[in-house]
Amino acid sequence: MIEVVVEFIIMGGHAYYIWPAYIIATVGILGLWFFSIRELKYQKQILANLKEDISQKTQQRKCN
Amino acid sequence: MFNFLANPARFNQVTDRLMPATAGLAGLFLSIGIISALIISPPDYQQGDTVRIMYVHVPSAWMALFIYSFIAITSAIGLIWRHPFAHLSAQAAAPIGITFTILCLTTGSLWGKPMWGAWWVWDARLTSVLFLFFLYLGFMALNKAFDDPSRGEKSAAILALVGFINVPVIKFSVDWWNTLHQPASLLRADGPAIHSSMLTPLFLMALGFIFVAVCVLVTRIKVLLLKRRIRLMRINGGKLRS
Numbered sequence: 001m002i003e004v005v006v007e008f009i010i011m012g013g014h015a016y017y018i019w020p021a022y023i024i025a026t027v028g029i030l031g032l033w034f035f036s037i038r039e040l041k042y043q044k045q046i047l048a049n050l051k052e053d054i055s056q057k058t059q060q061r062k063c064n
Numbered sequence: 065m066f067n068f069l070a071n072p073a074r075f076n077q078v079t080d081r082l083m084p085a086t087a088g089l090a091g092l093f094l095s096i097g098i099i100s101a102l103i104i105s106p107p108d109y110q111q112g113d114t115v116r117i118m119y120v121h122v123p124s125a126w127m128a129l130f131i132y133s134f135i136a137i138t139s140a141i142g143l144i145w146r147h148p149f150a151h152l153s154a155q156a157a158a159p160i161g162i163t164f165t166i167l168c169l170t171t172g173s174l175w176g177k178p179m180w181g182a183w184w185v186w187d188a189r190l191t192s193v194l195f196l197f198f199l200y201l202g203f204m205a206l207n208k209a210f211d212d213p214s215r216g217e218k219s220a221a222i223l224a225l226v227g228f229i230n231v232p233v234i235k236f237s238v239d240w241w242n243t244l245h246q247p248a249s250l251l252r253a254d255g256p257a258i259h260s261s262m263l264t265p266l267f268l269m270a271l272g273f274i275f276v277a278v279c280v281l282v283t284r285i286k287v288l289l290l291k292r293r294i295r296l297m298r299i300n301g302g303k304l305r306s
Contacts, residue, residue, distance in 0.1 A: 020174055047297075
């Protein structure tokens with residue numbers, strides 16, 4: 001069983017090339033997705049703050 | 065299609081409904097694809113296990129070309145019909161395209177070293193893909209190069225259209241010039257030269273990449289729509305204050 005796992009990890013002696021290729025692809029794709037979602041949340045927060053700011057200023061004007 | 069989705073509220077409504085299914089399909093295809101690529105598919109009779117790099121390298125290359133074509137088409141729509149949503153879609157797609165181009169170049173390099181004995185060679189296919197990378201960079205830089213966003217969008221759109229000539233050059237570079245890179249194995253007149261045991265994981269990974277790209281594209285379009293809305297609110301707020 002261990003031999004099969006070791007053989008799989010070694011990848012016929014080409015593990016140095018195969019595993020980095022898969023790691024780079026996974027990091028690249030997940031990173032792209034993660035940063036896009038984070039940016040969306042950030043922009044939503046800015047919009048919410050801006051709306052609050054505008055509504056406060058409108059109320060102040062009405063009071064004045 | 066553009067007219068239907070150009071309304072931000074409608075776009076958000078449609079994509080919010082489709083997003084969970086699209087993300088689920090991306091995860092499903094990628095999970096099955098990786099298992100098939102690393103465990104089920106056989107090693108190549110000449111390349112051995114290094115052929116497994118193909119399952120991330122080839123779909124990345126397809127996506128890099130497909131997304132650039134999408135950018136060129138949406139840029140043309142933006143220039144001809146002056147549709148702001150078209151420019152926005154192109155702008156949102158560029159970071160996705162450049163990521164897949166980088167993945168294509170790096171995984172290709174990792175495949176090239178054990179097969180050719182070199183990380184990089186200046187052959188027609190590799191050089192034209194490197195040129196694609198610079199086109200993406202130029203497109204993204206031009207979009208942000210002007211104070212007036214519409215001028216940046218137009219300049220970037222023109223670059224995208226001019227650069228589209230590189231797409232057929234990449235595809236046919238292996239036929240037009242003597243290259244170290246292997247010729248086409250799938251899109252050939254006499255059918256694919258790859259056995260189904262390798263073709264299945266390749267298509268599964270490609271489908272996974274497509275669904276991921278759609279999810280990221282939708283998210284990035286939403287980001288740009290929000291940025292535009294925030295910019296307009298700030299301009300209008302500024303006018304009110306003055």
